Amino acid sequence: MTEPDHRGHTYIDLTSPEYAARFASSEAREYRKTATVKARILTEDTPVATVLADGTRETERVAPAGQWLVENPGGEQYAVEPAEFEARYGPTSEPGVYQAKGRIRALANTTGGPVWINAPWGEPQYGAADCGFACLIRPDGSLDLAKPYIIARAELNQTYTAVPAEGGPAVTDPAPLKFITTGQLRPHEPANTVAGRGEAQRRTQSRTKPERKPPTR
Numbered sequence: 001m002t003e004p005d006h007r008g009h010t011y012i013d014l015t016s017p018e019y020a021a022r023f024a025s026s027e028a029r030e031y032r033k034t035a036t037v038k039a040r041i042l043t044e045d046t047p048v049a050t051v052l053a054d055g056t057r058e059t060e061r062v063a064p065a066g067q068w069l070v071e072n073p074g075g076e077q078y079a080v081e082p083a084e085f086e087a088r089y090g091p092t093s094e095p096g097v098y099q100a101k102g103r104i105r106a107l108a109n110t111t112g113g114p115v116w117i118n119a120p121w122g123e124p125q126y127g128a129a130d131c132g133f134a135c136l137i138r139p140d141g142s143l144d145l146a147k148p149y150i151i152a153r154a155e156l157n158q159t160y161t162a163v164p165a166e167g168g169p170a171v172t173d174p175a176p177l178k179f180i181t182t183g184q185l186r187p188h189e190p191a192n193t194v195a196g197r198g199e200a201q202r203r204t205q206s207r208t209k210p211e212r213k214p215p216t217r
């Protein structure tokens with residue numbers, strides 16, 4: 001078997017204990033899928049290439065007959081198991097169009113660069129430096145930590161709405177995750193320390209700022 005071309009992307013294991021803890025922590029944000037999608041049942045094994053709105057080929061696989069082929073508003077296509085489709089989508093008055101009702105918890109990609117994972121469907125999945133990582137929230141509220149995946153920033157913005165924290169203010173930004181670029185990183189510094197470093201600098205500046213004395217008359 002030929003080793004896939006990972007195009008300079010860094011491998012990460014989203015099923016690791018580290019990421020399981022992060023998905024369950026306050027670092028992750030809950031989102032509700034609000035878009036309508038087109039969907040149909042596959043009647044035969046079908047090659048499915050997931051191409052993002054910007055033309056990036058995110059992943060590809062052969063989806064078996066009986067699965068649902070879903071198409072997001074931006075044209076991104078992916079296959080879904082029947083039970084999962086029933087839990088995540090509901091019918092509308094328009095044939096072939098379904099209302100999404102799924103929820104996820106999502107993290108920002110804090111590696112500082114493009115990444116790839118072994119996706120739940122057994123093929124590599126690629127993400128840009130500004131992508132996010134997601135896991136499904138089951139109907140009973142538990143997290144499906146066995147099947148995390150990469151979600152592109154544009155697709156997150158287009159199809160999901162952030163759920164405000166319990167007791168918190170309404171969310172106006174549809175994707176309030178903080179995405180870190182490589183240029184913000186110091187050598188050997190993890191991306192998730194950047195925000196903390198900036199805050200520490202502001203505190204230091206406020207402490208060292210000389211006190212202004214009133215003018216003498």
